[in-house]
Amino acid sequence: MCCVMIYNRLATLRTMHGLSRQELADKVGVNYQTIGFIERGDYSPSLELGFAIASVFHVRIDDIFSTNVFQPMLGEVKHEPKIK
Amino acid sequence: MNRKLNRTDAFQKHREFLIPKIVSLFIIAGLVVALTATQQASGMPSGIDKIYTETAANWALLVSGASALILGGYYGGKYSILWAKAVEIRLDEREKSVRNRVFLRAYRWMVALMFFGLLGLMQSTNGHMQTVSGWVFLVLAISLPSIIASWTRASR
Numbered sequence: 756m757c758c759v760m761i762y763n764r765l766a767t768l769r770t771m772h773g774l775s776r777q778e779l780a781d782k783v784g785v786n787y788q789t790i791g792f793i794e795r796g797d798y799s800p801s802l803e804l805g806f807a808i809a810s811v812f813h814v815r816i817d818d819i820f821s822t823n824v825f826q827p828m829l830g831e832v833k834h835e836p837k838i839k
Numbered sequence: 840m841n842r843k844l845n846r847t848d849a850f851q852k853h854r855e856f857l858i859p860k861i862v863s864l865f866i867i868a869g870l871v872v873a874l875t876a877t878q879q880a881s882g883m884p885s886g887i888d889k890i891y892t893e894t895a896a897n898w899a900l901l902v903s904g905a906s907a908l909i910l911g912g913y914y915g916g917k918y919s920i921l922w923a924k925a926v927e928i929r930l931d932e933r934e935k936s937v938r939n940r941v942f943l944r945a946y947r948w949m950v951a952l953m954f955f956g957l958l959g960l961m962q963s964t965n966g967h968m969q970t971v972s973g974w975v976f977l978v979l980a981i982s983l984p985s986i987i988a989s990w991t992r993a994s995r
Contacts, residue, residue, distance in 0.1 A: 785931035797992075798933050 763820045766794040768812050783807040859989030862910045866982055869903025870975050872896070877971045893967070900974055907982035910989065918942075918984035938984075941991060945984040952979065 769779055769790075776794075780787040783804060792798035793808075800808070800820075809816040876896035883889040916922040917930065918941055930938065953976065960972055 786934060789931050789933045792933060801932050804932060 759822055760796070761799040761820055761822060762796065762824050763793060764825050765790070765808065765819055768814070768819060769794075772812060774811075779808070779811065782811050856989075859910060859913055859985070862906050862913065863982075863986040863989045865906040866903050866910065866978065866986060869899045869906060870978060872899035873903065873971055874975060877965075877968050881965045881968055896971060900971065900978070904974075904978050907978050907985070910982060910985040914985055914988060918988045919981070920984070921981075937988070937991065941984050941988045944987050944991075948987070949980065949983055952976075 769776070774782075776790040777787040780790050784807070785804065789798065789800075793800055802816075805816050805820055809819055812819070873896045876892050876899065880889050880892040880896060883892065911919050916926045917934065918938060919926070920942075927935070956972060956976065960969055963969065
């Protein structure tokens with residue numbers, strides 16, 4: 756089970772919610788660069804961090820992370836207001 | 840204009856990875872010069888040349904030590920054994936995993952270097968060479984994790 760590729764659509768969700776990397780990083784308690792690494796797929800977060808990120812966007816963890824390539828989000832997720 | 844901007848962005852992007860690499864090269868070069876100059880000085884007869892060569896070795900060691908401190912400061916003590924516990928509280932999970940990987944590699948390198956270094960020292964009767972080697976190992980022990988970190992992806 757080594758080196759399973761974890762795909763994510765964190766960048767899309769973050770942009771949709773109008774959050775910067777720094778803002779998201781502050782909410783989940785990590786360095787802003789870690790958010791960049793996750794978005795680029797260079798780092799797979801722990802379950803704790805994955806759940807923390809999912810709770811920020813009020814979605815399930817498998818809406819953000821998957822072992823399968825995500826399909827385009829058109830029509831799948833409604834635009835939500837900026838998270839305060 | 841756009842091309843100029845892109846070039847500036849590329850420079851900014853690579854600069855933070857380039858600086859630690861250059862400093863780490865300074866450390867390694869300084870240690871190599873120190874050891875080589877000391878070795879050469881040991882074969883020289885007493886005189887001004889020997890003094891100059893030994894002075895060069897000492898300066899190289901000093902530059903190396905100063906560069907090690909600069910590199911440690913650049914990373915904010917993230918890869919320092921001395922402050923590892925104090926720094927840990929402000930590292931997130933990715934930074935901790937990078938640090939652990941760097942420490943493991945540094946430990947492997949240090950064991951290998953000490954093994955070959957001790958083999959060399961056992962055959963050497965030169966007291967000055969032994970002293971310089973001791974300082975070289977000290978600088979390496981302090982700076983090796985930072986040196987490895989500067990050549991490791993995602994270390995910053």
